[in-house]
Amino acid sequence: MMGESMALPFWLDALIALLLLSGALVALLGSIGLARMPDVYMRLHGPTKASTLGVGATLLGSMIWFGVGHEGLSAQEVLITVFLFATAPVSAHMMARAALHRRVACREGTHGEPWDEMDRLPGYAESSSSSDNQR
Amino acid sequence: MTATVLPIALALFSLSLLLNLYRLLRGPDIVDRILGLDTLNVNAIAVIVLGGIYMDSSLIFEAALLIALMGFVSTVAMTKYLVRGDVIE
Numbered sequence: 001m002m003g004e005s006m007a008l009p010f011w012l013d014a015l016i017a018l019l020l021l022s023g024a025l026v027a028l029l030g031s032i033g034l035a036r037m038p039d040v041y042m043r044l045h046g047p048t049k050a051s052t053l054g055v056g057a058t059l060l061g062s063m064i065w066f067g068v069g070h071e072g073l074s075a076q077e078v079l080i081t082v083f084l085f086a087t088a089p090v091s092a093h094m095m096a097r098a099a100l101h102r103r104v105a106c107r108e109g110t111h112g113e114p115w116d117e118m119d120r121l122p123g124y125a126e127s128s129s130s131s132d133n134q135r
Numbered sequence: 136m137t138a139t140v141l142p143i144a145l146a147l148f149s150l151s152l153l154l155n156l157y158r159l160l161r162g163p164d165i166v167d168r169i170l171g172l173d174t175l176n177v178n179a180i181a182v183i184v185l186g187g188i189y190m191d192s193s194l195i196f197e198a199a200l201l202i203a204l205m206g207f208v209s210t211v212a213m214t215k216y217l218v219r220g221d222v223i224e
Contacts, residue, residue, distance in 0.1 A: 008137075017140040020185070022148035027178060031151030034174055040166050043158070047174035051151070055181040058144070062184045066193055067210050076196035080180060080203050086206040091173055094214040101148040101218045128156065 019055045019061030027054025027107060038107040041114060048092035055084060141189055148182050169213050176206030 008016075030053075033046020061082045093130040100115050155178060159171035183199040212222050 010136075013136045017136040018170050020137065020144045020188075021140050023181070024144035027181060028147045028151045028154075031154040031174065031178065034171065035154040040164060040170075043167065043170060047155075047170060048159065048178070051172075051177050058181045059184055065188055071193050074193040076193065076200045077184070078183075080196065081199050082178065083200075083203050083207070084180065089217055090183045091207055091210040091214075092195055094211055094218075095166060095170055095173070098169070098214040098217040099164070102164070104166055108192055120216070 007069060016061045019057050019064070023054045023059075023061065024056030026056070026057065027051045028064065030054060038106045041096070042097055044092060044099070048088060052084065053086040056081065059084070079128050084110065137188070141185060145182065145185050145189075148178055148185065151177050165217065166198070166214075169210060169217075173206060173210045176202055176210075180206075 005102040030050030033050060034043055037043040037046060048117065059077060063077050063081070066077065101111075103115055103118060106114065150173060151169055155171050155175040157171075159168055159175060162168040162171055180199045183195055184204070186194055187195050187199075216222050
């Protein structure tokens with residue numbers, strides 16, 4: 001278990017350790033934001049940005065670890081990174097749209113309602129109902 | 136140095152998994168629960184990758200890839216069900 005870790009040069013070992021630790025800290029920060037923020041729209045901020053960055057840093061450290069002399073860079077890892085960075089904004093967008101569609105309440109003291117702006121967007125009200133029929 | 140950092144990173148990720156589970160169980164609205172589940176998926180990928188470094192084998196990355204794929208598809212399916220009332224139109 002980790003017997004070959006002495007073979008790595010010191011600066012590479014330190015870089016991997018820094019990436020793993022900072023990634024874990026940033027992901028924890030995102031999860032604290034998810035648990036502690038007062039309403040849905042604020043809670044979306046934590047995991048969708050911070051956790052993605054944290055997991056991305058962890059994956060980058062792991063890619064360096066496996067790329068330098070262990071088993072070689074595995075295709076799965078690159079695929080996971082690409083897929084994660086491609087899909088995280090999409091799922092965040094869809095969750096925000098679901099929250100707006102359900103008109104989830106904001107916290108007290110919010111100026112205006114978020115869905116007021118959404119109703120004013122050109123084509124949103126039409127596109128949400130009529131595109132079902134066209135397909 | 137990586138050997139000493141690895142258990143710390145695993146502990147921090149486990150703590151964030153617990154926080155996500157709290158939001159998944161408690162979330163006042165269904166969107167909160169979906170968000171908690173999505174974040175749980177993303178953090179589980181990181182835990183599996185750290186476990187792969189710990190065991191010095193890239194075999195279990197298949198599981199991480201599968202979780203990434205199914206997590207995204209399930210999040211999209213649930214939000215689409217909430218917005219449209221149907222998953223496959």
